[in-house]
Amino acid sequence: xxxxxxxxxxxxxxxxxxxxxxxxxxxxxxxxxxxxxxxxxxxxxxxxxxxxxxxxxxxxxxxxxxxxxxxxxxxxxxxxxxxxxxxxxxxxxxxxxxxxxxxxxxxxxxxxxxxxxxxxxxxxxxxxxxxxxxxxxxxxxxxxxxxxxxxxxxxxxxxxxxxxxxxxxxxxxxxxxxxxxxxxxxxxxxxxxxxxxxxxxxxxxxxxxxxxxxxxxxxxxxxxxxxxxxxxxxxxxxxxxxxxxxxxxxxxxxxxxxxxxxxxxxxxxxxxxxxxxxxxxxxxxxxxxxxxxxxxxxxxxxxxxxxxxxxxxxxxxxxxxxxxxxxxxxxxxxxxxxxxxxxxxxxxxxxxxxxxxxxxxxxxxxxxxxxxxxxxxxxxxxxxxxxxxxxxxxxxxxxxxxxxxxxxxxxxxxxxxxxxxxxxxxxxxxxxxxxxxxxxxxxxxxxxxxxxx
Amino acid sequence: xxxxxxxxxxxxxxxxxxxxxxxxxxxxxxxxxxxxxxxxxxxxxxxxxxxxxxxxxxxxxxxxxxxxxxxxxxxxxxxxxxxxxxxxxxxxxxxxxxxxxxxxxxxxxxxxxxxxxxxxxxxxxxxxxxxxxxxxxxxxxxxxxxxxxxxxxxxxxxxxxxxxxxxxxxxxxxxxxxxxxxxxxxxxxxxxxxxxxxxxxxxxxxxxxxxxxxxxxxxxxxxxxxxxxxxxxxxxxxxxxxxxxxxxxxxxxxxxxxxxxxxxxxxxxxxxxxxxxxxxxxxxxxxxxxxxxxxxxxxxxxxxxxxxxxxxxxxxxxxxxxxxxxxxxxxxxxxxxxxxxxxxxxxxxxxxxxxxxxxxxxxxxxxxxxxxxxxxxxxxxxxxxxxxxxxxxxxxxxxxxxxxxxxxxxxxxxxxxxxxxxxxxxxxxxxxxxxxxxxxxxxxxxxxxxxxx
Numbered sequence: 001x002x003x004x005x006x007x008x009x010x011x012x013x014x015x016x017x018x019x020x021x022x023x024x025x026x027x028x029x030x031x032x033x034x035x036x037x038x039x040x041x042x043x044x045x046x047x048x049x050x051x052x053x054x055x056x057x058x059x060x061x062x063x064x065x066x067x068x069x070x071x072x073x074x075x076x077x078x079x080x081x082x083x084x085x086x087x088x089x090x091x092x093x094x095x096x097x098x099x100x101x102x103x104x105x106x107x108x109x110x111x112x113x114x115x116x117x118x119x120x121x122x123x124x125x126x127x128x129x130x131x132x133x134x135x136x137x138x139x140x141x142x143x144x145x146x147x148x149x150x151x152x153x154x155x156x157x158x159x160x161x162x163x164x165x166x167x168x169x170x171x172x173x174x175x176x177x178x179x180x181x182x183x184x185x186x187x188x189x190x191x192x193x194x195x196x197x198x199x200x201x202x203x204x205x206x207x208x209x210x211x212x213x214x215x216x217x218x219x220x221x222x223x224x225x226x227x228x229x230x231x232x233x234x235x236x237x238x239x240x241x242x243x244x245x246x247x248x249x250x251x252x253x254x255x256x257x258x259x260x261x262x263x264x265x266x267x268x269x270x271x272x273x274x275x276x277x278x279x280x281x282x283x284x285x286x287x288x289x290x291x292x293x294x295x296x297x298x299x300x301x302x303x304x305x306x307x308x309x310x311x312x313x314x315x316x317x318x319x320x321x322x323x324x325x326x327x328x329x330x331x332x333x334x335x336x337x338x339x340x341x342x343x344x345x346x347x348x349x350x351x352x353x354x355x356x357x358x359x360x361x362x363x364x365x366x367x368x369x370x371x372x373x374x375x376x377x378x379x380x381x382x383x384x385x386x387x388x389x390x391x392x393x394x395x396x397x398x399x400x401x402x403x404x405x406x407x408x409x410x411x412x413x414x415x416x417x418x419x420x421x422x423x424x425x426x427x428x429x430x431x432x433x434x435x436x437x438x439x440x441x442x443x444x445x446x447x448x449x450x451x452x453x
Numbered sequence: 454x455x456x457x458x459x460x461x462x463x464x465x466x467x468x469x470x471x472x473x474x475x476x477x478x479x480x481x482x483x484x485x486x487x488x489x490x491x492x493x494x495x496x497x498x499x500x501x502x503x504x505x506x507x508x509x510x511x512x513x514x515x516x517x518x519x520x521x522x523x524x525x526x527x528x529x530x531x532x533x534x535x536x537x538x539x540x541x542x543x544x545x546x547x548x549x550x551x552x553x554x555x556x557x558x559x560x561x562x563x564x565x566x567x568x569x570x571x572x573x574x575x576x577x578x579x580x581x582x583x584x585x586x587x588x589x590x591x592x593x594x595x596x597x598x599x600x601x602x603x604x605x606x607x608x609x610x611x612x613x614x615x616x617x618x619x620x621x622x623x624x625x626x627x628x629x630x631x632x633x634x635x636x637x638x639x640x641x642x643x644x645x646x647x648x649x650x651x652x653x654x655x656x657x658x659x660x661x662x663x664x665x666x667x668x669x670x671x672x673x674x675x676x677x678x679x680x681x682x683x684x685x686x687x688x689x690x691x692x693x694x695x696x697x698x699x700x701x702x703x704x705x706x707x708x709x710x711x712x713x714x715x716x717x718x719x720x721x722x723x724x725x726x727x728x729x730x731x732x733x734x735x736x737x738x739x740x741x742x743x744x745x746x747x748x749x750x751x752x753x754x755x756x757x758x759x760x761x762x763x764x765x766x767x768x769x770x771x772x773x774x775x776x777x778x779x780x781x782x783x784x785x786x787x788x789x790x791x792x793x794x795x796x797x798x799x800x801x802x803x804x805x806x807x808x809x810x811x812x813x814x815x816x817x818x819x820x821x822x823x824x825x826x827x828x829x830x831x832x833x834x835x836x837x838x839x840x841x842x843x844x845x846x847x848x849x850x851x852x853x854x855x856x857x858x859x860x861x862x863x864x865x866x867x868x869x870x871x872x873x874x875x876x877x878x879x880x881x882x883x884x885x886x887x888x889x890x891x892x893x894x895x896x897x898x899x900x901x902x903x904x905x906x
Contacts, residue, residue, distance in 0.1 A: 159488055196886065
């Protein structure tokens with residue numbers, strides 16, 4: 001620590017003669033963000049004043065206005081919108097669901113999956129078949145499945161260290177369960193929430209209907225609800241389940257990517273993107289998913305300006321539209337980049353929550369990955385030990401084919417799926433320091449990338 | 454991951470011919486704890502059924518009974534108590550405090566510091582002098598300080614990456630502020646809570662009175678309260694502050710260390726300790742501090758038993774008495790170890806919260822440190838990257854002079870001081886997965902240490 005303090009003390013002098021070292025620059029970035037950072041205050045505005053902001057909603061429009069105004073107030077060189085048509089799905093009235101056993105009616109919390117169709121207005125009542133996988137479902141055959149509700153109840157694997165692996169191992173039930181069940185004549189689908197913990201909050205998320213198959217309604221049930229339903233089914237295999245939801249897909253709406261820019265002093269045509277997605281599910285404040293990524297991206301640009309670090313390349317904060325149920329914002333951004341002949345050298349996305357930083361995952365050729373891995377000694381003192389080949393981010397993905405190196409900011413994964421896509425994804429679950437350290441990690445990486453020849 | 458799964462699949466066969474590799478053993482430990490661990494359920498009992506458990510309190514006695522019963526129910530080879538005399542400080546009635554400006558009375562949240570004396574029954578009302586450091590206080594001199602309340606308001610430094618460094622840089626105000634102020638004739642002390650965040654909860658903690666100096670009452674004020682008092686003092690330097698507390702120190706009480714043991718099969722006389730402290734401050738459920746460490750220690754032994762891993766050395770879970778305001782449990786444990794000629798080879802403590810694991814800090818000679826650093830390739834896949842010389846833990850400290858290698862389990866530090874010693878240190882702030890990963894980190898290290906020649 002002493003050496004860095006010395007370096008900082010000497011900065012005003014050094015600046016006249018030479019560039020301060022990379023390690024001193026990184027220390028300045030962290031100091032600025034930890035002492036004066038605005039990301040936490042911005043996140044409070046985005047989650048509490050704006051709130052939920054699913055594509056097509058009034059909240060989504062309000063979020064765009066908030067983001068534009070916030071970046072303009074910071075005096076970035078340029079702030080602009082990119083218009084994009086986005087899906088417009090609405091939940092409608094709060095869903096109802098209950099287990100019916102004899103004379104008993106036990107209410108359980110459910111939430112329609114994003115993109116699902118409604119039930120008939122009076123709801124659906126049917127017998128339930130619990131399965132853990134698609135093979136198990138198919139083995140039952142049409143005769144047993146037709147006319148029934150299929151209850152997908154395979155939990156996230158708790159032994160996976162990285163919860164994203166556990167999610168990847170369970171989310172087929174949510175994404176394709178309705179289609180697989182409909183192929184065999186099921187009338188609806190109930191999916192155990194993608195939540196490693198036991199609680200009373202259903203976790204929504206997108207589904208994909210296959211073509212040529214009936215569209216049947218699908219909902220997530222809370223993990224406690226799933227445990228209860230499973231236990232009751234063991235006692236009463238012929239019990240009935242009732243659920244009612246009135247969601248629908250309207251005509252596409254107009255959404256916007258919001259872009260803030262600091263123009264490069266030496267290579268303005270080379271662009272480095274830092275981004276997150278501005279939309280959230282309708283149930284949630286979207287604090288971790290992905291308010292955190294948005295405010296961190298803005299904070300990166302604010303910090304460069306505050307420290308007088310004029311970047312050599314153009315740095316953009318991009319708040320993408322419609323990650324949750326369409327990815328139209330990311331696709332549009334890449335389309336426009338191609339159309340305008342823009343050269344995006346790096347794109348960094350934060351969309352894994354505002355948790356304590358662990359590292360970066362890189363998508364690129366070996367030499368590109370190796371170049372970032374060489375930053376390890378500079379970043380490990382800040383807890384960024386896990387730098388290597390990995391996944392980038394959904395929104396920046398479409399830039400990959402244009403030759404952009406994609407970088408995913410990787411925070412600790414342990415708490416993310418407890419609150420992912422649920423009403424529990426609130427501002428209160430975000431740690432100010434963890435959020436700021438995420439912003440600092442991204443800002444430090446931008447400083448290092450910008451300094452590359 | 455594939456390789457480990459393969460290793461696990463082959464285990465039953467391998468066990469007949471050879472020891473499974475260290476990496477396979479570690480994987481088994483993590484799987485057991487993540488899938489079947491009991492630490493979270495135990496923590497719920499300790500925080501909700503037992504609750505606060507300051508030395509000498511009824512809660513403290515209840516905690517000892519709970520710990521003994523819990524370890525006995527797990528069928529450890531031996532469970533026993535070590536009696537120890539502990540300080541017995543009581544808070545008394547809830548403290549009162551207010552800022553008095555003209556006709557205005559503004560209530561602010563305070564909590565007496567542990568070990569503080571009471572105010573006179575009617576409370577103290579006096580003018581306030583705000584200082585940021587002892588040198589600043591001393592520069593004022595007796596003339597300005599005598600008869601006044603001293604308000605220590607130096608925040609924890611937000612630019613320190615490790616919050617324990619920020620704590621170390623601010624806690625002199627809490628520990629010695631009363632003595633330093635009394636030397637100059639002050640009548641009481643108000644200390645800004647050791648909390649990096651702004652909220653309404655005072656954080657208590659121990660103070661030490663110097664000898665030969667008047668004992669003046671001292672209390673912590675919430676960080677929001679400190680900000681308000683500071684702002685009001687800028688407007689009205691002669692405002693008055695009132696506070697009232699009725700805490701007192703009673704005669705020493707009887708407390709207990711609780712010890713559970715699995716006897717070693719090959720070297721039973723060599724002991725490895727895993728521990729935490731069973732006491733907590735009276736304001737708090739003591740979930741992170743240090744309920745987490747206690748249930749993790751018990752979980753290490755449970756896991757070895759559940760996996761049929763008969764240790765070569767004797768493994769002890771030690772739940773120490775009285776870490777918060779005396780350290781008598783740790784001192785007693787080492788005294789008895791010396792008296793009984795016990796050989797403690799390693800002692801591991803978890804007392805930095807039940808947060809996501811980062812590594813281990815080691816106290817020992819260079820060769821001992823190097824030996825643990827060699828485990829890095831086995832532990833880094835589990836997020837344990839920071840293994841090296843560091844601090845052990847308060848309770849195991851007294852074992853150091855007996856030649857024991859001391860190891861501090863190091864979780865992420867970002868959220869700890871938000872809740873440390875405050876009413877906000879509740880079960881609800883603990884992540885089940887983070888807690889379990891901490892237990893697994895300690896269990897994995899015990900397995901590796903036990904396998905050393």
